[in-house]
Amino acid sequence: MRDAHTVEQVRAAEAALMARLPEGALMQQAATGLSTAVADLLGRVYGARVLLLVGSGDNGGDALWAGARLARRGAAVSARLLSPDKTHPAGLAALRAAGGRVVEDDVAALATRPDLAVDGIVGIGGRGGLRPDAAALVAALADADVPVVAVDVPSGVDVDTGRLDGPHVEALATVTFGTHKVAHLVDPAARAAGTVHVVDLGLDLPRADVTALQADDVAALLPVPEPAAHKYTRGLVGVRAGSEQYPGAAVLCVAGAGTGFAGMVRYVGAAADEVRAAHPEVVVGVGQVQAWVVGSGGGDDAAEAVREAAADGVPLVLDADALQHLDAAGSGERLLTPHAGELARLLGVEREEVETDQLGFARRAAEETGAVVLLKGRHTLVAAPDGRVRATTVGPPWLATAGAGDVLAGLCGSLLAAGLDAFDAGSVGSWLHGAAAAHASGGGPIRARDVAAALPTVCRALLG
Numbered sequence: 112m113r114d115a116h117t118v119e120q121v122r123a124a125e126a127a128l129m130a131r132l133p134e135g136a137l138m139q140q141a142a143t144g145l146s147t148a149v150a151d152l153l154g155r156v157y158g159a160r161v162l163l164l165v166g167s168g169d170n171g172g173d174a175l176w177a178g179a180r181l182a183r184r185g186a187a188v189s190a191r192l193l194s195p196d197k198t199h200p201a202g203l204a205a206l207r208a209a210g211g212r213v214v215e216d217d218v219a220a221l222a223t224r225p226d227l228a229v230d231g232i233v234g235i236g237g238r239g240g241l242r243p244d245a246a247a248l249v250a251a252l253a254d255a256d257v258p259v260v261a262v263d264v265p266s267g268v269d270v271d272t273g274r275l276d277g278p279h280v281e282a283l284a285t286v287t288f289g290t291h292k293v294a295h296l297v298d299p300a301a302r303a304a305g306t307v308h309v310v311d312l313g314l315d316l317p318r319a320d321v322t323a324l325q326a327d328d329v330a331a332l333l334p335v336p337e338p339a340a341h342k343y344t345r346g347l348v349g350v351r352a353g354s355e356q357y358p359g360a361a362v363l364c365v366a367g368a369g370t371g372f373a374g375m376v377r378y379v380g381a382a383a384d385e386v387r388a389a390h391p392e393v394v395v396g397v398g399q400v401q402a403w404v405v406g407s408g409g410g411d412d413a414a415e416a417v418r419e420a421a422a423d424g425v426p427l428v429l430d431a432d433a434l435q436h437l438d439a440a441g442s443g444e445r446l447l448t449p450h451a452g453e454l455a456r457l458l459g460v461e462r463e464e465v466e467t468d469q470l471g472f473a474r475r476a477a478e479e480t481g482a483v484v485l486l487k488g489r490h491t492l493v494a495a496p497d498g499r500v501r502a503t504t505v506g507p508p509w510l511a512t513a514g515a516g517d518v519l520a521g522l523c524g525s526l527l528a529a530g531l532d533a534f535d536a537g538s539v540g541s542w543l544h545g546a547a548a549a550h551a552s553g554g555g556p557i558r559a560r561d562v563a564a565a566l567p568t569v570c571r572a573l574l575g
């Protein structure tokens with residue numbers, strides 16, 4: 112499990128550890144890890160030009176100490192101090208002693224294009240977007256195409272929410288300390304962090320509310336049939352999806368549901384002929400199920416489909432059109448699978464608001480509806496009403512293709528039918544969906560049906 116802790120949790124754990132260690136020991140560990148990661152990215156340290164962006168706090172201190180290490184290995188290290196009167200004194204002295212120099216202004220900083228910049232403007236102590244002087248320097252570096260390695264977090268992002276509240280650093284990579292922070296997993300900030308490396312500090316941390324399942328977690332949660340299982344004990348998943356206008360959504364939703372986690376797939380809806388033709392193993396017609404998936408491509412019949420599914424009193428996946436009929440869905444186990452636009456409609460806000468505060472709105476929707484909310488996106492978030500959130504960080508941008516959401520809804524429904532709760536079904540389903548897309552893609556384009564087809568291979572690899 113990848114845990115993402117809050118600033119408060121990190122500060123408390125760091126304080127407890129620092130009380131037992133010599134002064135400055137943690138910063139030395141951080142700077143060592145940072146300089147190693149920068150050296151790896153540079154390939155060759157000797158002769159490389161490294162520019163440090165140094166703010167007023169310990170984040171700047173980390174950058175300076177790491178810069179000193181790189182300078183001792185032969186890099187030409189210069190530092191642009193954004194608060195010259197408040198620069199970390201020991202870090203600055205170490206840099207100078209190692210042969211690094213301070214540049215007077217942005218023009219001098221960029222006079223010779225740096226090979227790489229180290230963003231030590233602000234870390235977990237930052238508030239609000241970058242201030243104008245820092246923003247101007249960061250913009251100039253972006254114009255000059257200088258890759259940036261962020262120290263702890265890309266400066267300017269909101270660490271605990273993943274929001275971007277103004278100008279910020281767009282990093283190639285981020286070297287963080289002790290644990291992931293929320294902004295490393297939650298978009299849009301996570302996008303600005305690039306590849307995240309964690310330097311272990313040996314912190315003793317509490318449970319994290321924001322996490323990301325890893326392959327071994329998913330493998331442990333997969334529903335595997337008992338030796339004496341038969342198709343009814345494994346669970347039946349019902350799909351009420353598709354319409355005359357969108358029969359394909361039914362076919363794709365059934366493809367996701369029919370991956371093999373449930374013992375049987377039942378279909379009810381307007382696309383029975385298409386479903387039968389594409390999936391001969393599916394049973395068409397009403398009957399008992401352990402979970403229903405409702406709404407993908409559901410058109411005008413969605414309200415009725417939600418009402419009928421809810422009448423069975425089993426867990427529900429509510430997708431697409433069904434999301435507009437939550438009042439008909441009862442209050443049992445429910446997994447909602449909106450994209451940002453659908454979540455915005457559900458909450459009566461603008462799509463852009465959801466996109467800028469994905470964690471906040473996913474949590475708010477879960478709290479207000481009492482359902483688990485799976486907010487689809489680059490990093491899909493699965494939020495439980497109690498505030499826990501799992502982010503899915505696998506899945507290539509090629510997955511943003513029509514019908515992929517229908518496959519996901521069906522897959523999650525099959526996991527619910529097989530006995531997972533809505534939080535596990537949503538987060539495991541989303542992880543498998545992303546991993547299947549990555550497998551099917553191999554770096555190239557994919558169709559939604561390819562994602563469904565790759566699911567068994569991904570599961571086999573996990574279980575093997």
Ligand SMILES: NC(=O)C1=CN([C@@H]2O[C@H](COP(=O)(O)OP(=O)(O)OC[C@H]3O[C@@H](n4cnc5c(N)ncnc54)[C@H](OP(=O)(O)O)[C@@H]3O)[C@@H](O)[C@H]2O)[C@@H](O)CC1
Pocket residue numbers: 122125126129137138139141166167168169170171173194197232233234235236237238239240241242245262263264267288
């Ligand atoms: N704790 C530990 O054990 C360890 C901590 N470590 C490191 O310390 C970092 C935290 O250091 P920190 O607490 O000094 O805060 P930090 O993020 O450097 O910034 C503070 C100052 O920045 C300013 N400022 C604020 N907002 C701003 C903005 N938008 N734009 C520009 N400036 C802004 C503001 O000062 P002001 O200018 O307002 O006086 C504020 O006081 C942490 O991220 C990690 O890198 C590691 O060494 C491992 C061990």
Ligand SMILES: Nc1ncnc2c1ncn2[C@@H]1O[C@H](COP(=O)(O)OP(=O)(O)O)[C@@H](O)[C@H]1O
Pocket residue numbers: 450487488489490491506507508509510511512513514515516517518519544
């Ligand atoms: N940039 C991206 N990177 C990775 N996955 C993405 C990205 N954008 C969207 N996705 C995923 O693609 C799928 C699109 O689903 P959705 O928007 O419901 O499409 P549709 O309604 O056509 O089925 C979701 O699983 C979403 O998480």
Ligand SMILES: [K+]
Pocket residue numbers: 170230231232233234261262263264265266
């Ligand atoms: K930073």
